[in-house]
Amino acid sequence: MLSNSDLVLVAGATGGVGQLVVAKLLEKNIPVRALTRNKDKASQMFEGKVEIVVGDICQPDTLPKVTQNVTHIICCTGTTAFPSSRWDFTNLFKATNTPEKVDGEGTKNLVAVAPNNLKRFVFVSSCGVLRKDSFPFNLLNAFGILDAKLEGEAAIKASGLPYTIIRPGRLIDGPYTSYDLNTLLKAKTDGKKAVVLGTGDKLNGETSRIDVANVCVECLNYDNTIGKAIDIINSGERPPVTNWQQLFAQI
Numbered sequence: 001m002l003s004n005s006d007l008v009l010v011a012g013a014t015g016g017v018g019q020l021v022v023a024k025l026l027e028k029n030i031p032v033r034a035l036t037r038n039k040d041k042a043s044q045m046f047e048g049k050v051e052i053v054v055g056d057i058c059q060p061d062t063l064p065k066v067t068q069n070v071t072h073i074i075c076c077t078g079t080t081a082f083p084s085s086r087w088d089f090t091n092l093f094k095a096t097n098t099p100e101k102v103d104g105e106g107t108k109n110l111v112a113v114a115p116n117n118l119k120r121f122v123f124v125s126s127c128g129v130l131r132k133d134s135f136p137f138n139l140l141n142a143f144g145i146l147d148a149k150l151e152g153e154a155a156i157k158a159s160g161l162p163y164t165i166i167r168p169g170r171l172i173d174g175p176y177t178s179y180d181l182n183t184l185l186k187a188k189t190d191g192k193k194a195v196v197l198g199t200g201d202k203l204n205g206e207t208s209r210i211d212v213a214n215v216c217v218e219c220l221n222y223d224n225t226i227g228k229a230i231d232i233i234n235s236g237e238r239p240p241v242t243n244w245q246q247l248f249a250q251i
């Protein structure tokens with residue numbers, strides 16, 4: 001059970017899901033350490049409510065101080081599936097923040113510096129990792145994002161740390177941070193669609209960033225989510241209260 005004597009590191013805290021994860025932890029009075037590459041951006045965003053630590057998961061030497069004394073890590077870092085400015089091109093042919101670097105190597109770097117007594121490592125992966133050779137995931141994987149997510153998952157599983165992997169569908173709902181059509185359309189569930197969980201990477205659909213953040217935090221209160229890869233989409237009418245205990249019991 002999460003308590004206010006825990007310290008949760010949120011990697012990717014300034015991102016869409018990351019901001020919501022931070023908000024949800026603060027709502028539960030859980031101390032948060034936010035990992036960011038840009039201190040000013042994070043300071044402005046979190047207004048002194050969290051501890052801010054500067055680091056880059058692609059640069060291992062920046063990381064040991066980041067994980068010191070943390071009890072949980074929620075990793076929601078990410079870059080774009082297709083080339084964009086977020087890949088941080090140093091020239092036309094070289095980029096330092098590609099899926100391979102961030103989702104693959106970066107995740108491995110973070111796993112390598114996790115404390116031995118970590119209570120949980122939660123990793124936001126993606127649906128399609130086990131179906132990357134079939135349509136439409138083969139297109140999504142054109143620049144290796146699903147290969148890299150799977151590599152990240154494998155590093156976490158091999159680490160021996162208690163882990164939970166989350167595999168959402170295409171993300172919808174704000175904060176609108178991804179460079180895709182959803183950003184332009186600002187697709188919203190308005191909190192009206194129910195949470196559907198599964199295992200084995202069999203679900204298809206869209207997932208609200210709000211519920212990705214919810215599942216990342218809620219799973220920490222349930223030991224039956226340890227060692228699981230959880231698929232999550234939104235579908236059907238949302239009940240007045242989402243019963244996470246019941247949802248987790250189904251998987």
Ligand SMILES: NC(=O)c1ccc[n+]([C@@H]2O[C@H](COP(=O)([O-])OP(=O)(O)OC[C@H]3O[C@@H](n4cnc5c(N)ncnc54)[C@H](OP(=O)(O)O)[C@@H]3O)[C@@H](O)[C@H]2O)c1
Pocket residue numbers: 011012013014015016017018035036037038041055056057058075076077078079097102106124125126127168169170171172177178209
């Ligand atoms: N978009 C989709 O449809 C989709 C589908 C399935 C799964 N996902 C996954 O869902 C997660 C959340 O997605 P999102 O759209 O909410 O994320 P996002 O807004 O793109 O945020 C990504 C975060 O990662 C951080 N980051 C990037 N490179 C980093 C590095 N080298 N070191 C440290 N931090 C770094 C960014 O920080 P800066 O502020 O420094 O850039 C930002 O906080 C990601 O893991 C994504 O891969 C997305």
